[in-house]
Amino acid sequence: MKILGRHLIVELVGCHRPTLDNLEQLEKYLKESVRQSGATIVESVFHRYNPQGVSGVIVIAESHISIHTWPEYGYAAVDFFTCGETVDPYKAYEYIKRNLQAQDAHLTELKRGLPSSTNEIIDHKPKINMENIAVITK
Amino acid sequence: MKILGRHLIVELVGCHRPTLDNLEQLEKYLKESVRQSGATIVESVFHRYNPQGVSGVIVIAESHISIHTWPEYGYAAVDFFTCGETVDPYKAYEYIKRNLQAQDAHLTELKRGLPSSTNEIIDHKPKINMENIAVITK
Numbered sequence: 001m002k003i004l005g006r007h008l009i010v011e012l013v014g015c016h017r018p019t020l021d022n023l024e025q026l027e028k029y030l031k032e033s034v035r036q037s038g039a040t041i042v043e044s045v046f047h048r049y050n051p052q053g054v055s056g057v058i059v060i061a062e063s064h065i066s067i068h069t070w071p072e073y074g075y076a077a078v079d080f081f082t083c084g085e086t087v088d089p090y091k092a093y094e095y096i097k098r099n100l101q102a103q104d105a106h107l108t109e110l111k112r113g114l115p116s117s118t119n120e121i122i123d124h125k126p127k128i129n130m131e132n133i134a135v136i137t138k
Numbered sequence: 139m140k141i142l143g144r145h146l147i148v149e150l151v152g153c154h155r156p157t158l159d160n161l162e163q164l165e166k167y168l169k170e171s172v173r174q175s176g177a178t179i180v181e182s183v184f185h186r187y188n189p190q191g192v193s194g195v196i197v198i199a200e201s202h203i204s205i206h207t208w209p210e211y212g213y214a215a216v217d218f219f220t221c222g223e224t225v226d227p228y229k230a231y232e233y234i235k236r237n238l239q240a241q242d243a244h245l246t247e248l249k250r251g252l253p254s255s256t257n258e259i260i261d262h263k264p265k266i267n268m269e270n271i272a273v274i275t276k
Contacts, residue, residue, distance in 0.1 A: 004208065005215070009145065013252050045183050047197055057195045057202055059185055063215070064193065068201050070142065073260075077142070077201070077250045079217075106253045112215045114151050115244045122211075 003121045004113040005063055005083035008093055012076040014103025020069035020076055023048045023056070029099045030058050030065055033092035039065075039082055062087050063112075067096075076100060081112065085121070141259045142251040143201055143221035146231055150214040152241025158207035158214055161186045161194070167237045168196050168203055171230035177203075177220055200225050201250075205234075214238060219250065223259070 019025055027046045034041050039060040046056035057066040063081040070076070078096055080089035097105050113122070157163055165184045172179050177198040184194035195204040201219040208214070216234055218227035235243050251260070 002211075004211075004213070007147065009147075009248060009250075011250065011253060042185050042193070043183050045181050045195070045197055047180050049199075055180070055197050055201065057183070057197055057204070059183055059193050059195055061187075063206050064195055064204055066195070066202055066204070066219075068219075068221075073140075073142075073252060075142070075252050077219075079219075081204075081206075081215075081217075083206075104253065108248070110147060110246070112147075112149065114211060114213050115149060115242065 001111055001119055002114040002116045003111045003119065005081060005111075006089055007063075007110045007112050008080040008089050009108040009110065010078040010080065010093060010097075011106040012078060012097060012100055012102040013074060013105070014101075015069075015074050015076055016101040017071045017074050019100055020071040020074070021048075021052050021054065023054050026054050026056055026067060026069065029096060030056055030067060033095040034058055034060055034065060036095045037080070037082060037087050037089055037092035039087045039092070065092060076102075083112075139249055139257055140252040140254045141249045141257065143219060143249075144227055145248040145250050146218040146227050147246040147248065148216040148218065148231060148235075149244040150216060150235060150238055150240040151212060151243070152239075153207075153212050153214055154239040155209045155212050157238055158209040158212070159186075159190050159192065161192050164192050164194055164205060164207065167234060168194055168205060171233040172196055172198055172203060174233045175218070175220060175225050175227055175230035177225045177230070203230060214240075221250075
């Protein structure tokens with residue numbers, strides 16, 4: 001595979017349930033996890049569901065980090081998709097796992113990129129232009 | 139595993155390169171793919187990079203759909219993460235694959251949910267409250 005990025009697919013269980021239902025707290029934690037990983041925040045969108053649960057996605061210059069929470073199960077599905085050698089998605093993962101007080105975690109790392117018979121790392125997206133952001137709400 | 143959702147991890151290659159660099163077209167295609175899947179759009183965020191490439195995420199009531207494009211490689215990394223039995227992520231996948239004119243695709247389906255010794259499908263997030271949306275830009 002011609003590898004452009006790493007994608008950590010994470011199931012966090014036994015988390016602190018009130019935190020899983022707190023949009024502001026979750027957004028703060030995810031943004032800090034991006035900084036811990038060395039990635040660059042482009043944009044952040046969070047939504048709280050009724051009666052419970054939060055979905056949040058932070059688009060980063062190196063792809064995205066997302067979270068979907070089910071406070072009723074103490075569960076969060078978290079993705080850390082990052083490109084480039086300077087970003088460490090495991091630092092974001094460890095930070096989120098710790099701050100959600102997860103009792104257990106299941107992590108799968110996938111390589112993202114172009115299917116190929118050879119394995120090589122190729123350049124990811126160039127530097128972003130922060131002047132060019134579009135936010136569209138339904 | 140106590141299954142809450144399905145996550146399609148998709149690598150699309152040999153795509154129509156101008157489309158991969160067209161934010162408006164990609165957003166239109168992703169929104170239509172959500173409709174094709176039977177999911178509900180909550181919010182959409184797209185960003186075009188300089189000099190090329192687009193990242194887009196649509197938060198849906200049933201989780202999210204994301205795309206990151208590398209026009210220089212004719213490649214797009216697309217995720218379709220959906221919950222609930224009424225949504226078919228494969229319909230969104232087929233629609234995007236067709237409209238990006240992908241010559242080849244690599245798809246991995248992951249089940250998302252709580253690790254467990256038994257396999258069972260449990261209820262996902264309840265109905266959304268569209269009055270309660272937060273958009274936060276860095």
